[in-house]
Amino acid sequence: xxxxxxxxxxxxxxxxxxxxxxxxxxxxxxxxxxxxxxxxxxxxxxxxxxxxxxxxxxxxxxxxxxxxxxxxxxxxxxxxxxxxxxxxxxxxxxxxxxxxxxxxxxxxxxxxxxxxxxxxxxxxxxxxxxxxxxxxxxxxxxxxxxxxxxxxxxxxxxxxxx
Amino acid sequence: xxxxxxxxxxxxxxxxxxxxxxxxxxxxxxxxxxxxxxxxxxxxxxxxxxxxxxxxxxxxxxxxxxxxxxxxxxxxxxxxxxxxxxxxxxxxxxxxxxxxxxxxxxxxxxxxxxxxxxxxxxxxxxxxxxxxxxxxxxxxxxxxxxxxxxxxxxxxxxxxxxxx
Numbered sequence: 581x582x583x584x585x586x587x588x589x590x591x592x593x594x595x596x597x598x599x600x601x602x603x604x605x606x607x608x609x610x611x612x613x614x615x616x617x618x619x620x621x622x623x624x625x626x627x628x629x630x631x632x633x634x635x636x637x638x639x640x641x642x643x644x645x646x647x648x649x650x651x652x653x654x655x656x657x658x659x660x661x662x663x664x665x666x667x668x669x670x671x672x673x674x675x676x677x678x679x680x681x682x683x684x685x686x687x688x689x690x691x692x693x694x695x696x697x698x699x700x701x702x703x704x705x706x707x708x709x710x711x712x713x714x715x716x717x718x719x720x721x722x723x724x725x726x727x728x729x730x731x732x733x734x735x736x737x738x739x740x741x742x
Numbered sequence: 743x744x745x746x747x748x749x750x751x752x753x754x755x756x757x758x759x760x761x762x763x764x765x766x767x768x769x770x771x772x773x774x775x776x777x778x779x780x781x782x783x784x785x786x787x788x789x790x791x792x793x794x795x796x797x798x799x800x801x802x803x804x805x806x807x808x809x810x811x812x813x814x815x816x817x818x819x820x821x822x823x824x825x826x827x828x829x830x831x832x833x834x835x836x837x838x839x840x841x842x843x844x845x846x847x848x849x850x851x852x853x854x855x856x857x858x859x860x861x862x863x864x865x866x867x868x869x870x871x872x873x874x875x876x877x878x879x880x881x882x883x884x885x886x887x888x889x890x891x892x893x894x895x896x897x898x899x900x901x902x903x904x905x906x
Contacts, residue, residue, distance in 0.1 A: 584794020584839070587801040595800075607796040611789060618788060619781050620751035626777035627758035630769050668876035675878065685885045689892070692862045698834060700751065701784065703858075706795060706838040709747055711845065715855045718899035722859075722892045729888035742881035 614705030621700035625661025632659065638674050641683035650727040653683040657690025657723060661697045681734060681742055686727030693719045791835030799843035811857075813850035820897045823853045827860030827893065831867045856897040863889040 592600045637656050641649045660667060667688065674684050692698070694716055704712050733739040762769045811819040830837055841858045845851065864886045873882045 584790050584797060587794060587797040591797050591800045599800075603796045603800060604793065607793040610796075611792045614788070614792065616748050617751060618784065619777070620748065620755050622780040622784070623755045623773070623777035624751070624758060626775075626780065627755075627762050627773040629776070630773050631758065631761060631765070668873055671881075672877045675881065681881060681884065684881060685888060688885055689863065689889065693859065698862075701788075702834040702838050704747065705788075705792060706842040707845065711851060711854075714851060714900060714903060715858065715896070717903055718855055718896045719859065721899075722896060725895065726885070726888050726892060729891075730884055733884060733888060739884045739887070740880060742878040742884070 610705065617704060618701050621697060624700070625697050628659055628661050629666075634670065634673075635677075638677045638679060641674060641679045641687070643678065643680045645680055645683060647724075649680055649683045650686045650724050653679075653687040653727065654690040654694075654723040657687045657692075658694055658696055660687075660691055660695065667691045667695075675742060680731070682727040682731035685730040686723040689726040690723035693722055787833075787835055791839050794835075795839035795842045798839055799846040802843050802847050804847045807844060808848040811844060811849045811853040813853075815850060815853060819850060819853040820856045820894060823849075823857035823897075824860040824893045827857040827862075828864055828866055830861050830865055837861045837865070852897040852900040855900045856893045859893040859896040863892055 588600070591603065637652065640652045641656075645652070660670065671684050671688050674687065675681070699712060699716065703715075707715075730739075734741055759770060759773070762773050809815065811823050815822070827837075830840060837858065841854050841861075844857065845854050849857075869882060869886055873885075
């Protein structure tokens with residue numbers, strides 16, 4: 581917030597009122613455009629929280645879950661709503677009910693990179709649909725890679741199981 | 743495109759509301775209340791973030807952006823972006839405002855993708871402030887270390903895909 585205000589003050593001081601107003605108006609138009617998306621994203625998050633069977637998902641990503649465990653964990657990361665306050669405790673709970681560490685790594689990576697909440701509410705309005713589509717395509721395989729790398733690190737003894 | 747996404751989004755909302763309504767009336771109203779409350783809570787931050795990002799873009803030294811992380815900056819630009827991403831503090835407002843500003847001021851898209859991927863995966867302040875207190879530390883460091891190559895891969899894939 582401090583950064584935003586000082587940037588605004590700097591632009592005002594450097595370029596004067598007309599330029600300042602032009603930027604303000606174009607940003608305000610962007611804001612109006614994004615509001616329905618933010619509302620939609622928040623509603624999706626709220627309903628997914630209420631309807632999702634978390635315990636069932638936890639059982640699907642156990643130690644012997646293999647590739648399908650990683651895929652399920654990735655999909656769960658995409659649909660899980662909310663910020664770090666929701667996601668990290670869910671990941672911790674997964675470990676407690678016996679989820680595989682690779683699946684938990686895939687889940688967190690997926691949630692942070694291609695999770696719908698961050699993408700719809702934050703990234704889309706700021707970055708625009710073209711950029712977001714491009715980035716999502718590039719990020720899609722990463723949660724699986726992270727899960728496989730984590731499993732490999734555990735298997736070869738480079739890291740110890742949590 | 744923007745309209746199509748809004749439409750798709752609201753179709754999903756509609757489907758979820760129908761499913762919730764079929765469970766019970768209570769689930770439907772609770773979902774609406776939670777979702778609405780979340781919007782009101784986020785709104786001030788989004789306003790400052792969106793309006794601020796325009797000014798941050800204007801204030802950013804364009805003369806530095808293009809040579810450092812412009813489309814011609816290649817692997818060095820990707821590396822610079824990743825280090826910047828890991829060091830960026832704050833929530834989504836700050837990260838995306840900076841990324842949007844860099845893109846507007848002439849940063850290359852693969853470089854900006856590397857920045858936001860690194861920031862999402864291992865922004866140092868988030869590891870320490872959020873993740874370590876809520877999860878076994880060993881898992882956090884395992885996750886962070888296997889994530890180190892991912893922003894490079896994302897940037898590489900983005901370059902390979904070309905502009906959509």
